[in-house]
Amino acid sequence: MKFSESWLRSFVATDRSSDELSHLLTMAGLEVEEVEAVAPAFTHVVVGHVLEVSKHPNADRLNVCRVDIGNGNIAQIVCGAPNVAAGMKVPCALPGAVLPGEFVIKVAEVRGIESSGMLCSAKELGIDEDASGLLPLAADxxxxxxxxxxxxxDDRLLxxxxxxxxxxxxxxxxxxxxxxxxxxxxxxFPAITTVPVTGKASRAVELTAPxxxxxxxxxxxxGVNAHAATPEWMLRRLQRxxxxxxxxxVDITNYVMLELGQPLHAFDNAKLTGTVRARMAHAGETLRLLNEQTVTLTDDILVIADDxxxxxxxxxxxxxxxAISLETxxxxxxxxxxAPAAIAGRARRYAFSSDASHRFERGVDFAATRQALERASELVxxxxxxxxxxVREAQAELPARPPVRLRTARVARVLGVNFTPAQIAQVCEHLGFSFTQxxxxxxxxxxxxRFDIEIEEDLIEEIARLHGYDNIPSLPPRAPLTMLAQSEDARTLHRLRQTIADRGYQEVxxxxxxxxxxxxxxxxNNDLIRLANPIASQLAVMRSSLLxxxxxxxxxxxxxxxxRVRVFExxxxxxRDAAGxxxxxxxxAWHLGGLAFGGAAPEQxxxxxxxxxxxxxxxxxEALxxxxxxxxxxxxxxxxHPGRAARILLDGxxxxxxxxxxxxxxxxxxxxHAPIVFELELAALTKTxxxxxxxxxxxxxAIRDIALVVDQNLELQAILDGLAGHCPALVQELRLFDVYTGKGVPQGKKSLAxxxxxxxxxxTLQDTDVDSAMQKLIDYALSAFSAQLRV
Structure with a gap:
């Protein structure tokens, strides 16, 4: 919402400066995004009344003007603007004036004729891009x-x-x-009076979609004059x-919309037939809009139609x-x-927007509908x-404004500030809210x-805004601090993250x-959990895996x-889980996932x-x-990859x-090439x-080595499990240290050491004890796995 500060001050004569006003609005929840000056700084520019215009004797495109600059002073100024004419009033920069861009005006000689000043265009004053001619000022x-x-x-735009x-x-x-x-x-605010009815023409209105x-x-x-000029004050406010x-x-309807927030529309009455009604569109009905776009309507679009x-x-x-025109x-x-629900989203469906839809889909004042019509009629x-x-009016059931109950104790609990009933009553009065205690x-x-006031918290927010967020003290929390017991068999998420980071992985x-x-x-995953309102079309479902x-x-x-990439998350x-x-x-569920790609170690x-x-x-x-x-x-x-994947088991x-x-x-x-990835349930890792x-x-x-030749397809884990289950009590460790295939090992076999x-x-173990234990292991391997002892 962009507006002129001077227009605002004509409604409420606050003594706050522009900066103070901007800060006040921002801290009240109405963020002032930008403040800009209407025009850049310049000095010594006055109203000049052009008295005479004559051709320059030494230049075809220049004129010599006699200009009244006030107090009976007449200045001679050479001007090349094509629209200069006797009788017009224009901006005149006097000698010594400084225009935007640090351009200093001096008494100068132009083709042999002295010029004491400069007549200015809007661009030269920095208020518009129009440089086609002088900026005409009001005749009075x-x-x-x-x-x-x-x-x-000196106005500013907020x-x-x-x-x-x-x-x-x-x-x-x-x-x-x-x-x-x-x-x-x-x-x-401007007084809105009922316009006297002086005409007999009228048109019936009807609601078929109440x-x-x-x-x-x-x-x-x-009998309107569509050629009438829009007043300068209205033009200025609209442009700003x-x-x-x-x-x-058209300018009048836009002005009332900005002034009161009620969008209006003017139809050429000569182009209408019969009763004007608000109805739902017929499916497939077409309409050519003011933006020259022809749209095909659906039956959920509200239209204004005649017979x-x-x-x-x-x-x-x-x-x-x-549409109205200059011939109207x-x-x-x-x-x-x-109703906001009847307007919301319809314009975006056709890839455009309008000031009217922007307001109606958020909600306008339904009690001021007729006032806005009277205000526009008065201006017309x-x-x-x-x-x-x-005025012809049709009315159905308007939105209800149910009362909202506000508890004084609840205000104190939410805001942390005690407000007296008198203070709360004052806030409501300032906001124009009717209330009872x-x-x-x-x-x-x-x-x-105020469509945004629906529940108690909305009113509490209003109290906070008017009291001032800056005035709400920031108090440190007060609560007993107790060190929680940490079980020895539990590991924190931070410790797990630190452990895997120590292995060279970076968290994402x-x-x-x-x-x-x-x-x-x-x-x-075919049973997707879809988002009702995704932030982007390609991010439309919830993940069931980190991979x-x-x-x-x-x-x-x-x-x-x-x-070389090592990342974890x-x-x-x-x-979906019925018991979730x-x-x-x-x-x-919390998961831990990781990915490794590139070299096993940094290049060295x-x-x-x-x-x-x-x-x-x-x-x-395994380190984790x-x-x-x-x-x-x-x-x-x-x-x-089939054959290059394993499931991980902990305690079975x-x-x-x-x-x-x-x-x-x-x-x-x-x-x-393919990276190595893993994904684990985090709950299993937090217990140790x-x-x-x-x-x-x-x-x-006593340390002994044995090499067994077994079938190529036999899994190592099965051998380890079998040997571990048949180890004599004196065997403290059994581990694989070599795998060999090649010369000396039959085709389809592998040697495991x-x-x-x-x-x-x-x-101290004797050789007989060691030999006996080793023979038991060898005998078991030969019988259970059809292994052969490699010597």
Whole structure:
């Protein structure tokens, strides 16, 4: 909302400076986004009355003018403007004047003729881009008067960034009400009187969609002069509010909209047939609008129509066929209240907007519909003449304004400031709210122009605004601080993040809503949780896996030539679950996901370069689980490479997956090669095993190695589990240290070398004890796995 400060001050004569006024409005929730001067600084520019104009003897395009500059002083000025003429009044910069751009006016000789000043265009004064000729001033301007004062060029323009709930401030009247309430200064609005009915012409109005248009007023004004000039004061206010003057009749409707917040529309009455009615459009009905766009209407669009056709999209834009023009002699002036729900979104559907729709979809004052019509009628008669016919009005059920109960104790609890009933009553009076008191509570009836007052908290906000947010003390919270007990078997999220960061991973944060395709690719999720109002069309569903976001992070890094990427993320994932909490029907589990891509180590001279692989990331996860030991079992997963994926089990329960990204997705998402990814349930990681003391042996260990040749397809974990289940008590450790295939090993076989550490807590082991234990393990391996001992 852009407006002239001087126009606002004509309604409420506050003594606050411009800066103070801007700060006051901003702190009251009406953010002043911009303050700009109407014109740049310049000095010594007065009204000049051109008395004579003669051709310059030495230049074809110059004129020599005799100009009255006030107090009987006549100046000779050479001027090249094409529109200069005797009798006109124009801005005249006197010698010594400084114009915008530090341009200093001096007495100068122009082609042999002395010139004592300069006649100015609007561009030379910095108030417009028009440089085609001199800026004509009002005929009644007095020669010698200061042009800045005459044109009110010390005015400033304020632009408010309004929130959608404050539709009442989309007018000068609404803003003036706010300033009056904030400064405790009475507002003086133009008196609106009922226009005398001097004409007989009228047109019936009718409501056939009363829910969408519960009030409609119309009046015919005959004998208007559409060629009449819009007054200078009105033009100035319109232009400074960002509206382009069109014609007197259109300018009047725009002026009333800015002044009162009520959009109006004027139809050429000669182009109408029969009754004017507010109805819903017929499906497929077409209408050519004032913006020269022809639209095909649907049956949820409210239109204004006569007996023959649709005339306008109600509350949005008029039709071209019924528009007024300079030939209009009789107009039908409309003022109506359209329900916000009937207007909201309709203009955007057709890819345009209008000042009227911007106001109606937020809500206008339904009690001032007729007042706005009378105000516009008064201006039409004063500027364009004519005779006003009777007002025809149709009314259905207007919006209810149910009273809101405000408790004094609730105000103190929410704001932290104690307000007396007298203070609350004063706030309501300043805002123009009618109320009654019931003990320690107020029953407040919101006015018709405040659609944002519906619940108790809305009134509390009004009290805070008028009291001033700056005046609400910032008190530190007061509460007993108790150190909470931390269980030894619990790990904090911070500790987990620090552990994985120590392994070279960097934390990222992605949106919890993702592309639908990524949910299908990385989670095979067909039961999507869709957002009712997504922030972007490609972010329309809630994620059930972190992998899609991590792959997106990798893509971003690759586009920026980062060829080694280690990232992890912790966050909620969302799935449908009838037993889910805290939102019924949805499970919101915390997950930890990670991705590794590029070299296993940063490029360096001390080791050969190689790409990160499954076992590098598996080692990272094993470090994350310590002191617990996780199991890794072969599995399949929609996001992972078949045969290069494993599920992760902790205490026998599956808690996540790890593997290489499926080649299909690496190709689809344009990755040079597949990264290694993992995803875990975070709850399983926050619990750990508390270490327990065990006496260590003081006896020397015995170490033996065996190499078993087994089938290529036999899984190592099965062998380890089998051997561990049949180990004699003296075997303390059994681990794989070598895998070999090649010369000396039959085709389809592999050689697995195990290191076996044996130790007794009470005695030194004898060779017979060691040999016996080793033979038991070998015998079991040969029988259980059809293994062969490799020597």
């Amino acid at each position: 301007a007095t020669a010698g008067d200061d042009v800045r004062r005459l044109l009110d060029l 632009t408010l960034k309004l929130t959608p709930n404050r539709a009442d401030c989309l007018s000068l009247t609404g803003i003036a009400r706010e300033v009056a309430a904030l400064t405790h200064t009475p507002a003086q 829910n969408a248009c519960p009030r409609y007023c119309g009046r015919v004004i005959s 509010s960002g509206l382009r003057p069109i014609s007197a009749l 023959a056709k649709a005339l306008a999209m109600a509350g949005i834009m008029g039709g071209d066929d019924s 002699r009789e107009l039908f002036l409309e003022s109506a209240f359209f 008669l004063a500027i364009c003449g004519g005779a006003a016919g009777p 019931e003990n320690d509570a107020f029953v407040v009836t919101p006015p018709s122009y 944060i992605n949106f919890a809503f993702v592309e639908e395709a990524r949910e299908a690719d990385f989670a095979a 899609g976001g991590l792959v997106g992070t990798l893509q971003t890094n690759l586009r920026r030539r980062q060829n 912790t966050g909620r994932c969302f799935k 909490t805290p939102v019924a029907g949805f499970k919101q 001279w001390g080791s050969a370069a190689r790409s990160v692989d499954f076992f590098d990331v598996k080692a990272d996860l 689980f310590l002191p617990a030991v996780a199991r890794f079992e072969k599995t399949t997963h929609p996001a992972l 329960e599956p808690i996540g997956v790890i593997g290489e990204l499926h080649p299909q997705w690496a190709q689809k998402y344009e990755l040079p 095993h508390v270490p327990s003391y065990a006496e260590f042996s003081r006896q020397p260990p 195990f290191r076996i550490v044996m130790q007794d807590t009470e005695k």
